[in-house]
Amino acid sequence: MLEKIDDTGVFQYFEEISKIPRGSGNTDAISAYLVAFAKKHQLRYRQEDCGNVIIWKDASVGCETAPITMLQGHMDMVCEKESSVEHDFKKDPLQLRMNEQYIWAEGTTLGGDDGIAIAYALAILADSTIQHPALEVVITIDEETGMDGAIALETEDLKSKYFINLDSEEEGVLLTSCAGGMSVNGTFPIERQKKTGYAVSLRISGLQGGHSGTEIDKNRENAVLLQGRILHCLQEAMEEKTGTGICLVELQGGKKDNAIPRDAESLVLVNNPTVASAALEEINEMLKCEMIGREPNIKVEYEVETTQREMEVVDLAYTKEWIFFLNHVPNGVQKYSAVIPGLVESSLNLGICETKENMLYVSFSIRSSLQSYKAYIASLVKEMIVSARGRYEEKSAYPAWEYKVDSTLRSNMIAVYEEQYGVTPKVEAIHAGLECGILSGKMPELDMVSIGPDILDIHTPKEKMDIASAQRVYEYLKAVLRKICENN
Numbered sequence: 001m002l003e004k005i006d007d008t009g010v011f012q013y014f015e016e017i018s019k020i021p022r023g024s025g026n027t028d029a030i031s032a033y034l035v036a037f038a039k040k041h042q043l044r045y046r047q048e049d050c051g052n053v054i055i056w057k058d059a060s061v062g063c064e065t066a067p068i069t070m071l072q073g074h075m076d077m078v079c080e081k082e083s084s085v086e087h088d089f090k091k092d093p094l095q096l097r098m099n100e101q102y103i104w105a106e107g108t109t110l111g112g113d114d115g116i117a118i119a120y121a122l123a124i125l126a127d128s129t130i131q132h133p134a135l136e137v138v139i140t141i142d143e144e145t146g147m148d149g150a151i152a153l154e155t156e157d158l159k160s161k162y163f164i165n166l167d168s169e170e171e172g173v174l175l176t177s178c179a180g181g182m183s184v185n186g187t188f189p190i191e192r193q194k195k196t197g198y199a200v201s202l203r204i205s206g207l208q209g210g211h212s213g214t215e216i217d218k219n220r221e222n223a224v225l226l227q228g229r230i231l232h233c234l235q236e237a238m239e240e241k242t243g244t245g246i247c248l249v250e251l252q253g254g255k256k257d258n259a260i261p262r263d264a265e266s267l268v269l270v271n272n273p274t275v276a277s278a279a280l281e282e283i284n285e286m287l288k289c290e291m292i293g294r295e296p297n298i299k300v301e302y303e304v305e306t307t308q309r310e311m312e313v314v315d316l317a318y319t320k321e322w323i324f325f326l327n328h329v330p331n332g333v334q335k336y337s338a339v340i341p342g343l344v345e346s347s348l349n350l351g352i353c354e355t356k357e358n359m360l361y362v363s364f365s366i367r368s369s370l371q372s373y374k375a376y377i378a379s380l381v382k383e384m385i386v387s388a389r390g391r392y393e394e395k396s397a398y399p400a401w402e403y404k405v406d407s408t409l410r411s412n413m414i415a416v417y418e419e420q421y422g423v424t425p426k427v428e429a430i431h432a433g434l435e436c437g438i439l440s441g442k443m444p445e446l447d448m449v450s451i452g453p454d455i456l457d458i459h460t461p462k463e464k465m466d467i468a469s470a471q472r473v474y475e476y477l478k479a480v481l482r483k484i485c486e487n488n
């Protein structure tokens with residue numbers, strides 16, 4: 001499909017990997033594909049037990065003494081789809097679509113984050129005409145769910161001095177530092193009881209969602225927390241009009257802790273369907289007015305049954321506690337940087353909420369450029385979880401990538417950008433987490449920069465990659481490799 005826009009091999013490889021299911025936790029097939037590629041091109045490689053793949057390529061003629069350079073990205077992708085689309089991310093290939101400007105996948109995430117890194121690296125490894133230093137290509141697993149591949153990466157045989165991360169989504173920006181982060185989970189044991197009443201089902205859809213790092217400052221609504229607000233309003237109305245509250249049956253929303261939930265649904269039991277219907281109509285009209293500017297496509301649907309039935313529910317008191325938790329737990333931007341105007345310093349995102357037969361579960365992604373404030377936010381969430389009788393758990397913590405004052409690689413990349421584009425690139429920090437922080441901890445001498453083409457709405461089914469931008473960034477990457485050779 002992409003042949004007509006490809007004279008470099010980049011889009012050929014991007015299309016090939018798009019046929020391979022590679023959601024986080026399901027990377028065996030893409031890892032095997034990378035090994036097969038290395039064997040086909042007679043390149044030295046190492047496949048780690050976790051699935052990470054490292055491929056080496058000797059320097060081109062005349063570049064043997066240039067600094068060894070690492071190209072790095074991750075093989076997994078965030079799997080999100082429109083609710084109306086039938087797609088099994090564990091076995092179905094992505095359905096790529098394109099027009100003159102963009103590539104996207106029909107009804108699902110595209111996986112440009114970070115499939116384009118794999119495509120760039122493979123195209124360079126396969127092309128014998130490119131001038132480059134000795135290369136170490138490192139493709140990791142499960143970046144999107146906690147950077148597990150980077151954490152597990154063995155670095156004893158890696159000798160790179162320069163490190164180019166290919167996991168950014170804005171052309172013209174050289175990233176030189178990023179936030180650290182962690183995942184925090186809360187598990188709440190519940191006891192159900194049989195109760196007779198009227199079932200009320202609620203569904204929120206049509207929200208924009210987005211990446212909990214790059215879009216956390218865009219004022220986008222969180223579907224899970226919005227469900228909490230609706231349930232709070234419904235609870236108040238029922239208590240005022242009938243003298244009793246509501247009982248939770250289930251609440252589901254979000255799939256990844258690092259993606260802002262776009263959809264959520266709940267089921268509760270009430271004692272009066274007429275009062276519930278009137279309250280929900282009022283709540284719906286209120287939200288339409290509030291959301292018209294920031295969430296124009298929001299859809300709030302509800303159904304109130306008019307026949308009583310017996311259900312297994314969470315009792316009134318704990319339902320009230322749980323609704324309190326959803327309405328008071330911190331979420332979103334917590335602090336902006338005092339050093340870099342407009343940069344989010346610290347944030348958190350409630351990305352997953354699930355109810356099961358005897359358990360409620362939530363998962364947060366916490367990010368901060370400051371280790372101390374990251375720990376402080378985690379402590380606040382812990383207090384909320386424990387106060388709601390939950391069990392608190394931390395996992396997948398990763399450090400921030402700190403800015404390096406003296407960077408030869410950065411200077412080279414600025415010079416190449418000015419030559420190719422005629423303007424100076426932006427040199428920025430990013431609030432989203434990158435594997436650079438973990439790798440800098442393992443290999444402190446690495447000189448690092450992160451780049452990438454324009455990819456819009458990552459972590460959502462609206463994700464799309466700018467074709468011309470992807471082509472320009474590939475030419476830029478090749479020019480940077482030449483510059484490293486020439487400056488040796």
